[in-house]
Amino acid sequence: MFIEILVYCLLAGIALLAAFQLGRKSCTRPAGDVAKNSRVGGSRVRSSKDPSLECELVVLENHCLRDALQYFRRNAESRPAFDRLLSLYKVERRFPDLSHFRLGPNMFDSINLDWIIFINPTTGELVGHGITTRFAWDQDIASLPGGWQGVVRASYIHSHVDQRQPNTLVGLFIFVEDQFRQQGWANNVIEEMRALAKRNAIQALIIPLRPPLRYKKEYAAMPMAEFAALMRDDGLPLDHWIRLHTRLGARILCASEKSHQHAMPVQDFHVQFSQIPLSESGDMLVERNGEWYKIHVDLEHDIVLINQGCVWVRHAL
Numbered sequence: 593m594f595i596e597i598l599v600y601c602l603l604a605g606i607a608l609l610a611a612f613q614l615g616r617k618s619c620t621r622p623a624g625d626v627a628k629n630s631r632v633g634g635s636r637v638r639s640s641k642d643p644s645l646e647c648e649l650v651v652l653e654n655h656c657l658r659d660a661l662q663y664f665r666r667n668a669e670s671r672p673a674f675d676r677l678l679s680l681y682k683v684e685r686r687f688p689d690l691s692h693f694r695l696g697p698n699m700f701d702s703i704n705l706d707w708i709i710f711i712n713p714t715t716g717e718l719v720g721h722g723i724t725t726r727f728a729w730d731q732d733i734a735s736l737p738g739g740w741q742g743v744v745r746a747s748y749i750h751s752h753v754d755q756r757q758p759n760t761l762v763g764l765f766i767f768v769e770d771q772f773r774q775q776g777w778a779n780n781v782i783e784e785m786r787a788l789a790k791r792n793a794i795q796a797l798i799i800p801l802r803p804p805l806r807y808k809k810e811y812a813a814m815p816m817a818e819f820a821a822l823m824r825d826d827g828l829p830l831d832h833w834i835r836l837h838t839r840l841g842a843r844i845l846c847a848s849e850k851s852h853q854h855a856m857p858v859q860d861f862h863v864q865f866s867q868i869p870l871s872e873s874g875d876m877l878v879e880r881n882g883e884w885y886k887i888h889v890d891l892e893h894d895i896v897l898i899n900q901g902c903v904w905v906r907h908a909l
């Protein structure tokens with residue numbers, strides 16, 4: 593009897609250890625509450641008040657989505673900003689939702705992310721935030737991933753499959769809250785991405801830009817490279833998002849037609865995207881929530897492909 597209990601305890605211990613190791617592999621652990629420059633495992637939380645910006649800055653380094661949500665939950669009571677982030681990222685999506693049709697594999701939930709969060713110190717509300725991930729890149733434009741999906745996949749492969757040391761930081765998302773837009777906050781998020789890269793001895797900061805003006809009807813069918821080259825009379829890029837990055841010193845690396853991709857059967861297209869009848873195969877423009885998209889329809893194979901494309905830029909470090 594004693595031996596049996598001993599064997600049972602041993603087996604339970606091994607199982608616990610295996611589960612712990614699996615957990616470690618899928619996602620690094622975060623630090624708990626807001627702490628100044630605390631570090632746990634590969635993840636780090638930095639919190640500071642920036643007097644020049646009159647803002648609180650919280651940076652969660654190497655926190656996968658699950659860990660970041662845990663952090664937001666823990667701190668939601670102290671600052672509404674974290675509650676807002678929870679509402680943005682802990683979304684209960686009714687199935688099927690457009691996000692389910694992102695052309696896969698979509699490993700976003702599993703990769704390590706860095707979260708740059710600006711908070712109003714008086715009200716505790718969210719001002720803006722940005723998300724980055726890291727991957728290993730040989731600095732050759734020809735070997736850049738196609739776009740957003742491609743780089744998320746590369747980040748996953750290099751951290752979970754190949755175990756390669758990342759040397760490149762990629763901006764995946766920047767969002768400034770409505771009431772703080774057009775006040776230069778996007779600059780601050782980008783500057784903080786550069787600071788994050790420098791702190792981690794990263795060689796490059798690159799971003800697959802999704803230019804907002806491209807979704808106007810007159811530009812939606814234009815090849816991305818042609819669109820990226822459109823200039824205003826003053827010689828600056830026509831699109832305000834590309835303009836902001838180039839004004840900050842970023843260099844356009846290349847344009848890609850293969851970023852932010854969705855693929856779905858025709859019936860789902862009508863539910864998720866547009867009710868416009870699809871009577872023949874080929875490329876066409878459709879409108880969704882005031883934005884225009886070029887789609888490819890293949891009726892024979894019952895597929896609609898939405899390929900938004902991106903403009904890759906590289907910021908100097």
Ligand SMILES: CC(C)(COP(=O)(O)OP(=O)(O)OC[C@H]1O[C@@H](n2cnc3c(N)ncnc32)[C@H](O)[C@@H]1OP(=O)(O)O)[C@@H](O)C(=O)NCCC(=O)NCCS
Nearest residue numbers: 764765766767768773774775776777778779802832835836
């Ligand atoms: C894109 C975004 C991050 C810009 O943030 P922001 O803090 O308002 O940007 P800035 O204040 O630095 O403005 C930069 C330039 O864009 C212009 N701009 C900003 N929003 C604009 C809009 N809706 N329409 C036209 N121009 C706009 C500004 O006037 C400024 O132009 P300038 O170069 O002539 O000075 C913000 O609008 C946003 O969060 N949008 C939703 C999410 C998104 O699309 N993110 C980008 C892709 S990941």
